[in-house]
Amino acid sequence: MGNWESQVSSVPAQQLGDFVQNSLRPYEECQRQISHLVDVICSTLKEPQEFPIVRGVVRGGSYGRKTVLRGRSDGTLVLFLDHFQQFRDQKESHQDMLRILGHRLMMRLVAQGYTDKWEVLTTQDGLVIKVSTRWQSVVFEVLPAFNALGFGESPSPWVYRDLRRALDETKARPGAFAACFTELQEKFFSKYPRKLKDLILLMKYWRQQCQKNCVGSSVPPVYALELLTVYAWEQGCGAQDFDMAQGVRTVLQLVRQPEKLCIYWTVNYNFEEETIRNTLLHLLGSPGPIILDPADPTNNVSGGLSCWQLLKEKAHAWLAAPSLNSELGSWNVLPKPLFMTPGHHLDKFIKDFLQPNEHFLSQVQQAIDLICKFLRENCFRNSTTKIQKIIKGGSLAKGTALKNSSDADLVVFPDSLKSYTSQKTERAQVLREIKEQLQAYQKEQQLEVIFEVSKWKNPRVLSFSLKSRKHCEYIHVDVLPAFNALGQLNSGSTPDPKVYTELIRLCKSPDDVLGGEFSTCFTELQRNFVVSRPTKLKDLIRLVKHWYQQCKRKLKSRGSLPPKYALELLTVYAWEQGSGAEDFDTAEGFRTVLDLVSQYQQLCVFWTVNYSLDEDTMRTFLLAQIQKTRPVILDPAEPTGDVGGGDRWCWHLLAKEAKEWFSSPCFKNGAGYPVQPWKVPVRVF
Structure with a gap:
């Protein structure tokens, strides 16, 4: 070499x-x-x-x-x-x-x-x-x-029940029969891209060098390091092509905290069957490191804490080496999954892993303010179009941003869009002009973040990312042109009912207008609905969004999940109906939201903070909306937007996940007793 x-x-x-x-x-x-x-x-x-x-x-x-x-x-x-x-x-x-x-x-x-x-x-x-x-x-x-597997494509639960029984009867060590599941191990690795296997080779070679240079010191098994590398890539990247140095830094950071490692997969077994569930909960609740063989739920392949000490020291040294270029950052990967976090530790979990870096948020806010100023003052300087106002939306504006997975909406209201219809027909031209000017601005801007315009073409939105130069965090930003339906809305006031009357008329017309299509016009109301809520509720929303992301990653190949916004609204509803306090038990709130998800077929939720049943047209429309197939969750800012969607999305997949999570340590208190959900009706009337 x-x-x-x-x-x-x-x-x-x-x-x-x-x-x-x-x-x-x-x-x-x-x-x-x-x-x-x-x-x-x-x-x-x-x-x-x-x-x-x-x-x-x-x-x-x-x-x-x-x-x-x-x-x-x-x-x-x-x-x-x-x-x-x-x-x-x-x-x-x-x-x-x-x-x-x-x-x-x-x-x-x-x-x-x-x-x-x-x-x-x-x-x-x-x-x-x-x-x-x-x-x-x-x-x-x-x-x-x-x-043990016979000639089936995947193992049935009875295989693992027999495995557990055999281990008990023969008093064999866990993993003693792992060879029976070699085919599953091979299949598990076969689906990963070549570049991830290159990253595995790099980490294995590093392990080999560490062992060679420190004769007599023990190191973790090769298989454990391979699985740790797969986990880092799955949780933090998932892309076929990626920055190798970021991957290395991520794995090394996990190696530095072996006592916190709790890693498992449910591709061949899960928590549904009682024997397997009890085995998993016992193992995953043991002191770390825990790295379970994805083919054998009894087999913790980590090798024990003592054998990680050498790699832990060497990982610290490599991370500090100038050659690895710390400015490249690393992926945001948690050493322990939410599922295994005890209920009384959820607030700390949110603080440690979900809340964005404050310095980065400050950088992004400054960058967005500069972009907004540019859009107002310079973007349309060569045309007669003027920007009436710009509204900041998305999780950044609401105060519910997640670390390394957040979004900000900049809704631009040009005076050239004079109606809902003109928004639909003329926004593409507005976006072309904004994109051209932003790309020119990108070359001359002096921001503390890296400004990258997305290359994807979308006639409804212009997207780009703001990435930190020092932290491996980013914010997705969408610029959306919209008709200024609300005008200059005074703080605390509600929209003129005529705004919604015209919108309802359009939705009833034969012009192929979908419910919620003009929700961008009401971004200000959507933002205000959440931004005034207590800080702890926003943290609960972060937790639910993190849970949703995990579900989405697992279930993406099985069907389309409901929009994230539906889960945010459901969280607000759970808190309003079940607690209403500024300080509450996070585990109880989380358990309540999942309980509502599991009852999706009965959900009918709406608010009358911006529209009500007093006006005839609205009353007739709302009564029709709430008679639709469950779940019904109406956007509090825009009544034509049913983000529950009935059978449009695969709520049953999310409900199945929620029921599996009921056995999670998340829903046990410090004394080990089950956490009870708040008493919340599934309908608001």
């Missing part, structure tokens, strides 16, 4: 990708040769005449996960044996059988003309097959196993 052999921490941040490509990935020709030999070995082991007891062979370890490092690496060959009928069959000694299998395999390979580049070795622990080329070797441990 040339000059890189001594210190990976000396590799400049911008060269990390090239370093992996040039020094860590196996040579393609070596991979091809080894793959051919492994194919021959596996097909030979499956020959019924010579090996009648072998029903199947699965490749695991780094080789099966496709995370092989250049030089020397590991693998497993799991043999599913015909006479293994249950987990406990694996507990018996199979030394003699493996010795016979190894001898027969060696004889068959020689008979087929394969006389070199492989070795079959019988060790004290079992059987090992070493496959080598000039520049690469992979040492495969041969493991006999019970075919």
Whole structure:
């Protein structure tokens, strides 16, 4: 590996990708040769005449996960044996059988003309097959196993129930039967992009160097570091292409706090079945580090806290190294998920992990103020169009922004948009003019944040991001042109009913106008509805939004979830009806919101703070709205906007998640007793 052999921490941040490509990935020709030999070995082991007891062979370890490092690496060959009928069959000694299998395999390979580049070795622990080329070797441990999964695509709960029973009956250590689930481990890693596996190679090589330079010191298992890297990428990035240095910094920051690590996946098992739920809650509630095998819910692969001490020290050193360029920042990844946070710690969870950096918020506010000033004074200086006002909306304006996942709306009211209809037909032209001027402004602006205009084309909105140069945080900003339907609204006053009369008429017309299409006109009212609420309620909204994001990440391939705004309004409703106090128990509030989500088929929620039943047109319209398919959650600023949406969105998926969360430690108090939800009606009338 040339000059890189001594210190990976000396590799400049911008060269990390090239370093992996040039020094860590196996040579393609070596991979091809080894793959051919492994194919021959596996097909030979499956020959019924010579090996009648072998029903199947699965490749695991780094080789099966496709995370092989250049030089020397590991693998497993799991043999599913015909006479293994249950987990406990694996507990018996199979030394003699493996010795016979190894001898027969060696004889068959020689008979087929394969006389070199492989070795079959019988060790004290079992059987090992070493496959080598000039520049690469992979040492495969041969493991006999019970075919617990059969030939199904995914495991059924009874498989894990039997696993739990077998561990108890045989008094085996957790993870003793992990080989049975090697195929699931391989499938788990197969869906991840090549660049993530390059990041895994980088972290594995760093671990290897740490161990080599500190002989006698223990380090976590390779598999634990691989899973930690996957977790960091999933939670913090998720993109096919990403900055390698940011990925490294994120993993190192997690390595620095092993006692807080509590990591698991529910791709093969979940909290629905009682035995599995109890096993998971017991394990996840234990002292960290916890890194559960995504294929085996009994197997904490972290290796224990003591083996992380060396990597913890080395991680601190690499993070401080000039080569890693701390200004690039890192992804926002929590070492412990919300699900495992006890109810009496939720306020601290919000403060530590969800509230944005105050300095960054200050930077963004200054940047947005400058952009607003530009839009007012310079954007349309070469045309007759004038900006009547600009309203700041979104989570930033409401005070509910999440760290590294926040949004701000700048609703621009040009005098050229004189009606709802003109907003629909003329906003594209307004956006083109704003985009052209903002891109010119970007070249000359002097802001403390990086200003990046999005390249996506959208006729309704112009989007860009404000990113911190020092903190790995960003705010999404949408510029939206709108008709000034409200005019100059005085503080605390309500809109003229005529504003809504015209809007209702449009929604009833045959002009294909959707309910809520002109909600941007009422951004000021949406903002005011939340901004006046107590600080603790805004923190509860942050918590619910974080929960929603986790659900969205998990469920995105199964259907469209309701909009985030619906959950925000539901949180406000839960607090209004159930508490109303400035100080309240966060766990109770969170439990109440999830309880309402689980009852989505009965929800009918609306407010009359900006419109009411007094005016005939509005009364008739509202009565029709609240008769629609549940859930109904009307925008308090705009009655045509039903963000509940009936069966338009997959509320059933969110409700299923909410019910699973009822068993979370979030809903246990400091004494371990269940937290009760507030008494909140599912309908407002």
